[in-house]
Amino acid sequence: MKKLVSLLFAGAVILGAYVLSFGMPASLTGLLPGASETVAEKAGPGAPAGRPQRPGGGATTVVVEPLKQEPYTDILRAIGSTVAQRSVNVVAIVAGEVTESLIEANAEVAAGDILVELDNRTEILNLEIAQAELDQAQQTVERYKGLLTNSYVTAVDVADANVAVRLAEAAVGLAKIALEDRTIRAPIDGRLGLSDVEVGDRISAEQVIVTIDDTETLLIEFELPERSIGLLEKGRAVLANTPVFTGRTFEGEIFAFDSRLDSVTRSVTVRARIDNPDRKLWSGMTFAIRLVNEIEKLPAVPATAITWSRAGSAVWTDTDGVAARVPVTILYREGDRVWIETDIAEGSSIVTEGAQKLREGGALLVDGAERRPRPEEPA
Known part of the structure; x- marks a missing residue:
């Protein structure tokens, strides 16, 4: 008994929802007392006898707008x-005591500007020794060349003296490099960062200055x-x-x-x-x-114009007062605007409000004026 009551109640709810959405079915309207007279009065002149009609001739009230082509801006x-495109850590090549620091935070420097001076007394002395040895080797070569004609010096002696000159020159070059390493310079143009290096500090090799x-x-x-x-x-x-x-x-x-x-x-x-x-x-x-x-112009509609079904997304068009469902592909969405891919011609009337209530081939009521199908088309 309870099951039967539940089924009857569910049926009544479904029937009520149907009547509210689509009106009283003609088969049931005719069964109601006085239904025939009421329908005949509301149908108006020329309406078929005994055929009930919904208010407004069965048309669904909708809002339409022409389909427009609009550009879309996709922003990632x-x-x-x-x-910085060029950024370096200035590193000490050798260890030593800082005798002078010209580093000033946020200062602009040019490539080659002196930043730090290290104690270079030993390197200066080594350079002087190497230079003296070079001078002595060059004098020996000149003396051997003069004695070569008197047979006191052989060609081998002269060759050995020339080798000694080359070795002395290399020693001078090494001494100069060692002296230059005591001066730390800016390798590129740019702005200096913070530094903790002060005069009197002893820095180690490979330390960032x-x-x-x-x-x-x-x-x-x-x-x-x-x-x-x-x-x-x-x-x-x-x-x-x-x-x-x-x-x-x-x-x-x-x-x-x-x-x-x-x-x-x-x-x-x-x-x-x-x-x-x-x-x-x-x-x-x-x-x-x-x-x-x-992105180039694409068909664009309000988001409210898009409807969904098992077949996918679609929009409804107003074709001479008849509702037609046209499948579309959604390409982009921004706010309440949707860009679609469709074969619908630009300027065609698109239902933007009320699309959820439409059925294929249904009559439309647009802007308060009913749009009925043409006589040669089915209602």
Whole structure:
């Protein structure tokens, strides 16, 4: 008994929902007392006898708009940080005591400028010794050449003296290099970083003295999703913004990207270059990156025009007052606008509101005026 009551209740709910959505079926309307008179009165002149009609002639009220072609801007966004295109750590080649330090944090230096002087007294003496030995070897060669005609010196003696000169010259060269190593110079143009080196400190070989960044050109490294692969090419423009300079956009270009995707993030690493002639941008700053892709005009409709079924997405068209379902492929979506792929001609009327209530071939009521099918077409 309870099961029967439950079935009757469920049937009543379904029937009520159907009547609210689509009106009373003709087969049931005719059974109601006085239904024939009521239908005849509402049908109006020329309506078939005994045929019930919904208010408005059975038409569904909808809102339509013409199909338009609109451009779409696909924007890929990423976060990246900058490094100087040329950046070095200044390292001491030899150990020694600092006798002079010209390092000033954030100062601009040119390649070859002296940064630190180390104690070089030993190297100066070694150079003097090597120079004296060279002078002595050269004098020996000249003396042997003069004695060669008197048979006091053989050609072998002269050859040995020339070898001694070459060895002395090499010793002088080594002494000069050792002396130059006591002076630490800037290898590139750029801005100095912080340094703890002071006069009197003893530094060791391979110790980092200071950093130099040439920030005239900055490099930004960032990650883009897999779908960006078709857009990556050298020279492609990117836009960068930093919270340090609110409202200002810096333009750069891609100069390198990885040849494979990250197996975990499914993204590709990209490097872009930004000119920084005024050096306002610093190495290490964070940037919001935008890669803008302008796509040619495509059919665009409001998101409310898209309906779904087992067959996929579709839109409804208003063809001489008749609703027709046309399958479409969604390409892009932004806000309440959808770009689609379809064969529908530009300017065709697309149902943008009320599409969920439509059935194939149904009559439409647009902007308060009923759109009925033409006489030669079925209602």
